[in-house]
Amino acid sequence: MIGKQIVKYGIVGLISTIIHISIAFLLVYFIDESAFYSNVLGFICAFLFSYLSHSKFVFYSNLSLDKVSKFFLVQFISLLLAIAFANLAEGLNPYLKVLFVALILPLIAFMVHKVWTFAEHEKSRRTPKPSWIKR
Numbered sequence: 773m774i775g776k777q778i779v780k781y782g783i784v785g786l787i788s789t790i791i792h793i794s795i796a797f798l799l800v801y802f803i804d805e806s807a808f809y810s811n812v813l814g815f816i817c818a819f820l821f822s823y824l825s826h827s828k829f830v831f832y833s834n835l836s837l838d839k840v841s842k843f844f845l846v847q848f849i850s851l852l853l854a855i856a857f858a859n860l861a862e863g864l865n866p867y868l869k870v871l872f873v874a875l876i877l878p879l880i881a882f883m884v885h886k887v888w889t890f891a892e893h894e895k896s897r898r899t900p901k902p903s904w905i906k907r
Contacts, residue, residue: 777830777831777882777886778879778882780829780830781826781830781878781882781885782878784821784822784825784826784829784830785822785878787821787825788818788819788821788822788825789818791814791817791818791821792811792814792815792817792818793814794814795810795813795814795817795818796810796811796813796814797810799813799814819844819847822843822847823835823839823840823843823844826843826885826890827839827890831885831886831889831890833890839889839890842888842889843885843889846881846884846885846888846889847881850877850878850880850881853877854873854877857869857872857873857877858873
């Protein structure tokens with residue numbers, strides 16, 4: 773079960789990245805060369821897609837202000853960790869840094885979302901015990 777969930781999480785993350793890049797590139801090309809504003813709008817669109825898709829497609833959870841706040845916090849902390857890791861690991865091979873940021877941080881974020889952001893829903897998805905087993 774968790775294997776399928778991680779694959780779905782990765783697919784949603786990949787699509788979110790494509791959305792972010794596509795919107796940012798289009799805005800830079802057609803409207804304004806400012807990478808800042810283009811990235812902000814790209815991030816917002818990708819974040820909304822990501823939250824909605826992870827909620828419905830990966831964790832099968834209802835939408836709520838509490839969950840979107842937690843989701844944003846986890847994503848923001850992941851960004852800060854990526855920046856910190858890149859700065860602290862100056863002497864490390866750059867390919868290893870990229871792999872860490874691209875593979876390890878998303879796995880950590882997945883686990884945090886599973887046990888915190890969508891924890892209430894994850895508990896209710898567990899298979900209930902048959903009625904003949906005492907609780």
